[in-house]
Amino acid sequence: MTDEKMIQTAINTIRTLSMDAVQQAKSGHPGTPMALAPLVYTIWNRVMHFDPQDPIWPNRDRFVLSNGHASMLLWSVLHLTRTQAVNAEYESLGHPSVSLEDIRHFRQLNSKAPGHPEYHWVSGVETTTGPLGQGIATSVGMGIAEKWLANRYNRPDFEIFNYNVYAVCGDGCLMEGVGSEAASLAGHLGLDNLCWIYDNNHITIEGQTRITFTEDVEARFLAYGWNVLRVGDANDIERIEHALDIFHKTKDRPTFIVLDSHIGYGSPNRQDTAAAHGEPLGDDEIRLAKKFYGWPEDAKFLVPDGVYDHFTAGIGARGAKARQQWTELFAAYRAKYSDCATEIEQMQRRELPTGWDRDLPVFPADPKGIAGRDASGKVLNVLAQNIPWFLGGSADLGPSNKTTLTFKGAGDFEADNPAGKNLHFGIREHAMAATVNGLSLSKLRAFGATFFIFSDYARPAIRLSALMELPTIFIFTHDAMGDGEDGPTHQPVEHLASLRAIPGLVTLRPGDANEVVEAYRYIMQLRHQPAVLVLSRQPLPSLDRSKYAPASGVARGAYVLADASRGNPEVILIASGSEVSLAIEAHEKLVGEGIRSRVVSMPSWDIFEHQTQEYQDRVLPPEVTARVAVEQASTFGWERYIGRTGRMIGMKTFGASAPLKELQRKFGFEPDHLVAAAKELVGK
Numbered sequence: 001m002t003d004e005k006m007i008q009t010a011i012n013t014i015r016t017l018s019m020d021a022v023q024q025a026k027s028g029h030p031g032t033p034m035a036l037a038p039l040v041y042t043i044w045n046r047v048m049h050f051d052p053q054d055p056i057w058p059n060r061d062r063f064v065l066s067n068g069h070a071s072m073l074l075w076s077v078l079h080l081t082r083t084q085a086v087n088a089e090y091e092s093l094g095h096p097s098v099s100l101e102d103i104r105h106f107r108q109l110n111s112k113a114p115g116h117p118e119y120h121w122v123s124g125v126e127t128t129t130g131p132l133g134q135g136i137a138t139s140v141g142m143g144i145a146e147k148w149l150a151n152r153y154n155r156p157d158f159e160i161f162n163y164n165v166y167a168v169c170g171d172g173c174l175m176e177g178v179g180s181e182a183a184s185l186a187g188h189l190g191l192d193n194l195c196w197i198y199d200n201n202h203i204t205i206e207g208q209t210r211i212t213f214t215e216d217v218e219a220r221f222l223a224y225g226w227n228v229l230r231v232g233d234a235n236d237i238e239r240i241e242h243a244l245d246i247f248h249k250t251k252d253r254p255t256f257i258v259l260d261s262h263i264g265y266g267s268p269n270r271q272d273t274a275a276a277h278g279e280p281l282g283d284d285e286i287r288l289a290k291k292f293y294g295w296p297e298d299a300k301f302l303v304p305d306g307v308y309d310h311f312t313a314g315i316g317a318r319g320a321k322a323r324q325q326w327t328e329l330f331a332a333y334r335a336k337y338s339d340c341a342t343e344i345e346q347m348q349r350r351e352l353p354t355g356w357d358r359d360l361p362v363f364p365a366d367p368k369g370i371a372g373r374d375a376s377g378k379v380l381n382v383l384a385q386n387i388p389w390f391l392g393g394s395a396d397l398g399p400s401n402k403t404t405l406t407f408k409g410a411g412d413f414e415a416d417n418p419a420g421k422n423l424h425f426g427i428r429e430h431a432m433a434a435t436v437n438g439l440s441l442s443k444l445r446a447f448g449a450t451f452f453i454f455s456d457y458a459r460p461a462i463r464l465s466a467l468m469e470l471p472t473i474f475i476f477t478h479d480a481m482g483d484g485e486d487g488p489t490h491q492p493v494e495h496l497a498s499l500r501a502i503p504g505l506v507t508l509r510p511g512d513a514n515e516v517v518e519a520y521r522y523i524m525q526l527r528h529q530p531a532v533l534v535l536s537r538q539p540l541p542s543l544d545r546s547k548y549a550p551a552s553g554v555a556r557g558a559y560v561l562a563d564a565s566r567g568n569p570e571v572i573l574i575a576s577g578s579e580v581s582l583a584i585e586a587h588e589k590l591v592g593e594g595i596r597s598r599v600v601s602m603p604s605w606d607i608f609e610h611q612t613q614e615y616q617d618r619v620l621p622p623e624v625t626a627r628v629a630v631e632q633a634s635t636f637g638w639e640r641y642i643g644r645t646g647r648m649i650g651m652k653t654f655g656a657s658a659p660l661k662e663l664q665r666k667f668g669f670e671p672d673h674l675v676a677a678a679k680e681l682v683g684k
C-alpha cells in the first residue's frame, strides 16, 4: 500500500469504527467523527508528542475533545494507537486503554468507550467533556499550568516542560458563554502553547447555524488577541499540518484554527444535515458511506492490516522517542537539581511536600474574633509558601475574598510574569472554575474564589471537578447574610444545599478561625476530591478551646463542641459557620436554666456521613430526638439530622437588604430564639 493510501485507510478506520459503534449502540453521534477524522489523525499521528505507552508522561502534549459528543473520535484513536491503561495510583496496567471490545460496546455499562470522554475512567482522556464549552475552558488552565511549570522548573539546557495543548471544539462550545470567558482570558495571557481548532460545519442539533449563530467568529477571536487561521477543507491534512506548524511558530498569543468541514462527510443522504449529528446512520446509509470511502460495505468494526502499525510508526515512534529523551533529560536534571526533581515527582503523584503544614496559625480565644475569610487568608499565605505548586486566585474579588497571596515573591501571574502565584481570573467565575480544573489536571494544587452567591456562575465546572475526582479548592466568602445591606441578590440561600447534593464534593462551612485552619488541613490531604470552603465575611468569635472541644473535630465533619455535664444531653443544638457561636450562646443560657444541652458543630455533612455509624450515633445519639438545627441557609435537607420532631432555624425565603443585626432579628438568628425552640422541645 502506498503511504497516501495507508493514510486514507487509517482515517477511514476512524470513520467506520465511529459509524459502526453508533449503529451498534443505537445511539451516539456519528457525523462529527466522520468529518473530523482527518484532523484527529493529523494531530495524533503527525504532530502530537504523546507516548501511547505512557499516557501520563508529564511533558506530553494535551488533547482535549471539547465537543465531547464526538467521543468516538477519541475512542478510535486511543484504540488504534494502542494507548495503555493506567490506574488511579498512576501504575500501568499492561492492557489497552480502549479495546475493540470496548468500542463494540460503545455506551454500554462498564465499557471503556462511554458516551462522552470521561477522565479517570479512560486513560488518555485529559478532561471530561460533554457539557459544551467546558473542554476549551479547561484547556486554558492546562495552558497556564504549562507556562507556570516551565518557568519554575526549566533550566538552561533543561527544558523539562514545553508541551502544547490542542483543543477541538464545535459551534456549541463557541456559543457557550464559558467558551468566550476562557478565550478572553487566554488571549489576555498570551498563551502561545494553546491551539483551538473550530469545527466550522454550520450545523447544530436544530439545523443550520444561520438560525442561531451568525456572528463573525474569526473577528471575535482576533479581537480577543488570538492568531486566527483558516483551513478551508477538513480533508486536507497537508493544510491542517501546515496550520499546526504556524501555531508552533506563533509567539505570545494563542492560535485559533477555523476548519471548514462537512458533518457526516461521505454519507450521501446525511452529509451536511443536523440528522448526521446525533442519530445512527442506519445500515443502508452506512453501506453507502462505506462504498464512498472504498471500504468493504459489509465489514463491521474493521481495522485493516497495517493500520495499527501505521500508528505505531507515527505517534508511537515519535512519542516513544520524545518520552525517552525526556526521561534521560530528567535523570540528568535530577542529578543537578534534585530539589526541583523531587517537587515534580511529588506533584505528579499529588503528594504534599514535608512540612506542608508547618506554621499554620493557631487562634487564641477571642470573643470579638476574626472573620472566616481573614483566617483563610492567613492560612493560604502559609500554605502557598510551604507548597511550591500551590497557587490560585479570585474572580476579581481578591481583596474581599482575602485570597491574595501577599508574601514576598508570590507575584501576579501575567503574560510577562509566568512565575506569579496570584492568578487574576477577572470577572469570569465559570471560566475560573474550569481553569482551576485544568490546573489541577496538570497536577498543580489550585484554588479559585468568589462570593458564595456567585458559585452559581461556577457550578457546572465544580460539578465536573467532582465527576473527575480532582482535588480542586473553591473558596467562597460572604457565606450568608453577612453581606447585609447588599441585599437578597448577594445573600446565598439554597447554595449550601445545592453543593451538598453534588456527589463526592466536600463542602465545609467552618465555625471559627481554628475550624478554618482545620478545614484547610483536611482539604489539603485530599487527593481525589474537590472541596468547597464557605467562609464568613464578618468576624466570628474564636472559641475558647480549653473550654470547648478542639477544632480538630472538623476532620470528622461534625463533633460535640460543648456538652451537658455527664454527657447525657436532653436537647442537641446543631450549627455550622457563623451560627456555631450563636448555638454556644444559646447553650450557655440553657445550661444556666438547668437544661442539659449539647452543641454539635457540623462544618461538613459529607465528611460526617463518611464516619462510622458508631461515631455518628455518639455525636447525635438516636434516642435524643429534641434537636434544633440553625444555619443561615435553606432549611432544605436538614430533616435528616433533626428528624420529624426537630426544629430548623433557617431560610425559607430570600433575604433582605438591611444591616446584619436587623436581618438576624428578622429571620430569627438570635440566641433567645434557639433557647425558646429548645425549651419547647424538652417541654420546659
Ligand SMILES: Cc1ncc(C[n+]2csc(CCOP(=O)(O)OP(=O)(O)O)c2C)c(N)n1
Pocket (backbone or CB within 6 Å): 032, 067, 069, 070, 130, 131, 132, 133, 169, 170, 171, 172, 173, 176, 199, 201, 203, 204, 205, 263, 277
Ligand atoms: C452545555 C450543553 N448544552 C447542550 C448540550 C446538548 N448538545 C449536545 S451537542 C449539541 C449541538 C452541538 O453543536 P456543535 O457544537 O456545532 O456540534 P456538531 O453537531 O457540529 O458536532 C447540543 C445542543 C450539551 N452537550 N451541553
Ligand SMILES: [Mg+2]
Pocket (backbone or CB within 6 Å): 170, 171, 172, 199, 200, 201, 202, 203, 204
Ligand atoms: Mg456544528
